Amino acid sequence: MLELSWPWFLLFLPVPLIMYFLPKTKPKGDGIWWGNTAQLIHHQDIKSVSNLFSWRLLNLTIAWILLVAALTQPTWLGEPTKITPSGRDLLIALDLSGSMKVTDMSLNGQTANRLESAKSVLSDFIKARSGDRIGIIVFGSKAYLQAPLSFDTNTINQLVQETQIGFAGEQTAIGDAIGLGIKRLEDKPSDKKVLILMTDGANTAGRVKPEQAATFAASQDVRIHTIGIGADTMLVQSFFGKRQVNPSRDLDETLLRNIAAETGGQYFRAKSTEDLQNIYQTLDELEPTPAEDIWQRPLTSLFHWLAFGSIVFFSLSIIVSKRLIWRKRSRS
Template sequence: MLDLTWPWFLILLPLPFFIYFLPKTKPKGDAIWWSNTELLVHHQDMKSVAHHSYLTPLLLALAWVLLVFAIARPFWLGEPTRVAPSGRDLLIALDLSGSMQIKDMELNSQIANRLEAAKSVLADFIQERRGDRVGIIVFGSKAYLQAPLSFDTATINQLVQEAQIGFAGEQTAIGDAIGLGIKMLEDKPSDKKVLILMTDGANTAGRVQPKQAAAFAASQGVKTYTIGVGADSMEVQGFFGPKTVNPSSDLDEALLQDIADQTGGQYFRARSTEDLRNIYSLLDTLEPTPSQEVWQRPKTSFFHWLGLASILLFGLALLSSGQISWRLRRSL
C-alpha cells in the first residue's frame, strides 16, 4: 500500500502554476521597427527556437512535482510479517582453563573432554534462544569477550565451537569473568540481565575476587546461574595399575553456590554430558524466551529516488535552457 508521511506538503504542487499565470508587464510600445529585412528573417528563426523552448518549462514542472512528492515522503507499506520478539540479554561465561581438557565426559558413546561436552550442549541451547540476545565470554587466567550480545545465534554458535582450551590462559579467573559480564550488561533492563557461568575449578587468577564480583552483580540486577562441570570419579592408569581418582577435587562448589545465592540465580552440578543437557533444559524453563507474537509491516521509502529524479530533471532543464540561449545568440 502506497502512503505519504507528510501529505499536507502536496498543497505546494500548484504554486509554480499560480506564479506563471500572474499578470505580465505590458510593453510600452506596440510596434517593432526593423532596420532591414535580414533581421526579419532572423526573427523567424527565433520564433522556431521559441517553439522548442516549451521543453524547459515542461522539465521544470515535472521536476517540481517530483520534488514536492519527495518532500511528502512517500513509502510502500508491505505485508505484515512475524518477527521474533525482544527477550533477554543472556551472557554465557565459558571456562577455557587447562583443566577443561580432562576426559571425564561421554559424547556420542565416546570419551570426550569437558569442553567438547560443553560445546555440544551449548550448540543446542543457543539455537533455541531465538528472540534473546546472546553473548559469549571465555575465561582462563583472564576474561575476554568472545562474542558481543547479538540476535545472530548462528554466528554465536560458530564462535563457541571455535573456542579452544588455553585461549585465555591455563588458570581460572572467575571473578574477572563475572566482572566482564556485568560490564557488558550495563544499561539493560534489570529483569533481562542473565549470566550463565560454567567452570570446573576454583578461582586461581584475576584481579577481582568472585564474592566481590557477585555482590556487585546483585546490586546491578545481574542474575547469575553457575554450573560446576566434572565427574566425581574416573579411572586412570597409575604406576601400579589402574586406580580411581576424583577429577573434580579442585571444584569450589561452595563459591559457586554463594555466587548464585547472592545474585538470585541457582547452582547446578554437571557430572556428565546428560547432566549438562538437563541443566540447560531447566534453564530454558527458568529463563524462557518470549512467546508473544510480534508483527511488523516493512516500509520501503521512495524519497531518495524521487529526489534524485527531481535533481536530474532540473539539470536537464538547465541544459535545455542553455542550448536554446546558445541557438538564440547564434541566430542573432
C-alpha cells in the first residue's frame, strides 16, 4: 500500500506543460528568412536533430515527474507483521569461576564441563525469550556485565557463547553478582524484574554478602531464581584406580535456597544437562512472556529511489543537450 505524506506537491506536475503553452516572447530585431532550409541542413541531419530533441524532452519530462513524486514523500506500507510487546527485564548471572571446568556433565553423548552444558541450555532458553529484554552478568572473583538488557537475543546468545572459565577470576562472588543485577534492574517495573543466578559453589569472594544482597533485592522487588549446578557423584582416576567422589561438595545449597525464598523465587538443582533443560522449561512457565500481540506494518521510504531516478534522467537530458550543441558546431 502506497501513502503520500505531502500529496499536494502533485499540483506541480502540470507546471512544465503550462509554461509550454504560455505566449512566447518575440525576438528583437528582424529575422532572416531562408527560402530553402535544405540548403543549410541535410534531411538526415534534420531527422537526427529532431530525435535528439525528442529524447531530451522525454528525459526532462520523466525527471520532472520523478522529482515531484519524490517531493510527496511516498512511503510503502508492507504486510502486517506480528510482534510481541516488551515483557520482562531478565538478567542471567552465570558463574565463570574455576570450578565450572569440572567435567561432570554430558552433552550430545560426550563428557562436558559445567560451563559448556550451561551455555548449551542457555542458548535455547535465550532464543525463546521473544519480547523480553535479556542481559548477562558473569562473575567469578568479581562480577561484570557481559551484555546489557536488550531485545537482540541473537547478540546476547553470541556473547554467552564467547564466555570462558576464569574470565572473571577463579573464586565466586555471589553477593556482588546479585548487587550488580539489582543495579541494572533499578527503575524498572516491579513486576518484571527477574534475576536467574547459576552457580556451582559457595560465596568465597566479593565485598557484598549474599544474604544482604538478597534482602536488598527483595526490597527492590527483584525476584531471584537460583540454580545449583553439578553432579552428586563422579568417577575419578587415582593411584589405586577409579574412585567415586562428590564434585558438588562445595555447593552451598542452603544459601541458594535462602536467596530464592527471600526474593520470592525458586531454587533448582541441576545434576545433569537434562536437569538444566527441565529447569529452564519450568522457568519459561514461571516467567512467561506476554501473550498479547501487537501488529505493525513495516514502512519503506521511496524518496531516495525517486530522487535518484530524477537525477539520472536529468543527467541524460544534459548529455543529449551536449550532443545537440556538438552537432550545431560541427555544421558551422
